[in-house]
Amino acid sequence: MRAGFTALLALCLGVVLAFLAIPIVALFTEVPLGDVPSLLGDPAVRDALAVTARTNAIANGAILLVGTPAAYLVATRRFPGRALVITLIELPLVLPPAVAGIGLLAAFGAGGLLGGAFVLPFTEWAVVLAVVFVASPFYLRQAISAFESVDPTLHDAARTLGASPARTFARIALPLAASGLVAGWVLAFARGIGEFGATIVFAGNVRGETSTLTLTIYEQLEASFDVALSIGILLVVLSAVVLLSYKLLSWRRSSSTSPTSFARSSSAPA
Amino acid sequence: MWFDSARRIDRAPDRRSVGLVFQEYALFPHLTVAANVAFGGASQARVGELLERFRIGHLAREKPTRLSGGERQRVAVARALGRDPQVLLLDEPLSALDAHTRAAVREELADILAAQRIPTLMVTHDFLDASTLADRVGVIRDGRLHQIGRPEELTAHPADEFVASLTGGNLLHGEAEGTRVTLDDGTVIEVAEPARGRVGVAVYPWEIAVTSRPPAAGNVLAGTVGAITPDRGRTRVRVGPLVAEVGTADGLERGARAYASFAPGSARVIR
Numbered sequence: 001m002r003a004g005f006t007a008l009l010a011l012c013l014g015v016v017l018a019f020l021a022i023p024i025v026a027l028f029t030e031v032p033l034g035d036v037p038s039l040l041g042d043p044a045v046r047d048a049l050a051v052t053a054r055t056n057a058i059a060n061g062a063i064l065l066v067g068t069p070a071a072y073l074v075a076t077r078r079f080p081g082r083a084l085v086i087t088l089i090e091l092p093l094v095l096p097p098a099v100a101g102i103g104l105l106a107a108f109g110a111g112g113l114l115g116g117a118f119v120l121p122f123t124e125w126a127v128v129l130a131v132v133f134v135a136s137p138f139y140l141r142q143a144i145s146a147f148e149s150v151d152p153t154l155h156d157a158a159r160t161l162g163a164s165p166a167r168t169f170a171r172i173a174l175p176l177a178a179s180g181l182v183a184g185w186v187l188a189f190a191r192g193i194g195e196f197g198a199t200i201v202f203a204g205n206v207r208g209e210t211s212t213l214t215l216t217i218y219e220q221l222e223a224s225f226d227v228a229l230s231i232g233i234l235l236v237v238l239s240a241v242v243l244l245s246y247k248l249l250s251w252r253r254s255s256s257t258s259p260t261s262f263a264r265s266s267s268a269p270a
Numbered sequence: 271m272w273f274d275s276a277r278r279i280d281r282a283p284d285r286r287s288v289g290l291v292f293q294e295y296a297l298f299p300h301l302t303v304a305a306n307v308a309f310g311g312a313s314q315a316r317v318g319e320l321l322e323r324f325r326i327g328h329l330a331r332e333k334p335t336r337l338s339g340g341e342r343q344r345v346a347v348a349r350a351l352g353r354d355p356q357v358l359l360l361d362e363p364l365s366a367l368d369a370h371t372r373a374a375v376r377e378e379l380a381d382i383l384a385a386q387r388i389p390t391l392m393v394t395h396d397f398l399d400a401s402t403l404a405d406r407v408g409v410i411r412d413g414r415l416h417q418i419g420r421p422e423e424l425t426a427h428p429a430d431e432f433v434a435s436l437t438g439g440n441l442l443h444g445e446a447e448g449t450r451v452t453l454d455d456g457t458v459i460e461v462a463e464p465a466r467g468r469v470g471v472a473v474y475p476w477e478i479a480v481t482s483r484p485p486a487a488g489n490v491l492a493g494t495v496g497a498i499t500p501d502r503g504r505t506r507v508r509v510g511p512l513v514a515e516v517g518t519a520d521g522l523e524r525g526a527r528a529y530a531s532f533a534p535g536s537a538r539v540i541r
Contacts, residue, residue, distance in 0.1 A: 156283070
């Protein structure tokens with residue numbers, strides 16, 4: 001009976017692994033790997049690569065620059081409506097990307113809520129906005145918990161040593177939360193590179209302007225399946241690197257010493 | 271320091287001239303010992319001087335996590351002094367340590383504080399910490415100051431029952447009539463000073479002798495021997511309501527009858 005149950009569990013795990021691995025394996029077997037570099041040399045792919053790199057660089061820069069201080073505020077202060085703020089930050093995580101896209105269109109579109117001042121849809125800036133919208137919650141959530149896990153007495157200690165709140169943030173909170181911040185950023189980065197739904201609704205698919213790698217996969221399905229597959233391989237490799245660095249970071253973080261767990265040695269002079 | 275009397279406002283924490291040593295030391299784990307001490311703005315030379323003074327110069331490049339309790343405490347005090355504060359605050363500086371380390375670190379801290387010419391205020395729950403480290407001890411309970419004085423004054427004349435028990439005394443209760451007190455169990459004892467009415471009587475363990483035969487003189491309380499606890503070369507023996515601290519517990523056995531005796535001068539009346 002017991003051996004049978006374990007076998008059943010193993011069988012289920014086998015099914016899960018096979019199901020998850022098959023599409024990845026198929027990506028690599030359906031196109032001759034030697035052809036991948038030349039396929040990626042396709043002008044459409046080069047344009048998509050440039051758009052993706054540019055838009056994500058700007059989006060990630062904005063997420064880090066504005067998101068970090070915002071997360072620090074939420075993590076270190078208690079204020080009325082804090083739970084609501086956190087819920088609002090987390091909302092895009094569960095929002096269907098197409099809804100995010102239509103929302104952005106309603107807000108920044110020509111006849112939209114803020115649409116009068118500038119024309120955003122179907123430009124590169126629309127891609128940036130879409131990426132920021134869907135990816136920033138991944139960073140913010142992780143950053144809040146990273147700042148929360150910094151021992152508040154270290155903050156107090158810095159203040160008694162004459163450090164202003166800004167200096168305390170820069171010298172104490174930021175370095176101690178750094179590995180958590182990077183882990184959050186890795187997640188946001190991966191989400192941003194993979195962004196599709198909100199972008200296609202809000203930014204459309206204009207080559208060299210808003211056509212990112214994921215949008216190009218969709219576009220190339222009919223034009224050249226091999227090009228689509230090659231982009232797929234590129235993104236799988238990128239995702240694997242991202243996942244691996246995230247694992248490495250969280251492993252380093254859990255094995256490195258936390259602020260309070262000092263060595264229990266007692267080599268005090270007798 | 272806290273309050274700017276010229277401007278009549280409380281100062282922000284980073285503008286107060288107070289050196290604070292935190293309960294768990296709150297050393298910055300990502301900075302070296304030298305960087306911790308330098309955090310308050312001390313010059314390179316000043317940091318070197320502090321590290322030497324506290325005998326932690328060889329640890330300058332270590333991270334705090336690698337230090338022992340005593341070493342961490344020295345770093346914390348050095349860091350607090352790095353700003354040349356006008357007053358030093360110690361928040362339960364010994365409570366983070368295990369009992370073994372604690373005695374050594376306590377003495378070390380006493381030496382350090384004696385060498386600093388700076389007013390120091392320390393919070394502790396342990397009278398031994400207070401009596402070892404402080405010139406004056408204030409006993410605060412529920413936000414009220416019960417007594418303030420030199421440690422030996424507190425032991426010699428505890429102001430109330432709380433101070434008496436904090437300083438380690440046994441407490442007895444009874445009715446006083448001059449220098450005679452009839453305890454609640456009916457025993458009559460002689461006390462140091464005359465009083466009248468309901469009183470407490472404090473007797474310290476080290477002023478009590480324990481014998482298996484009734485002694486000839488002094489105040490005697492007969493009782494059954496309870497726990498016998500060896501404690502740093504002395505032995506603590508419970509006899510009836512009293513704990514005595516004796517050199518040797520030879521001839522005493524748990525459950526046997528014994529006599530605890532103390533001089534009238536050791537029986538301090540607490541009103």
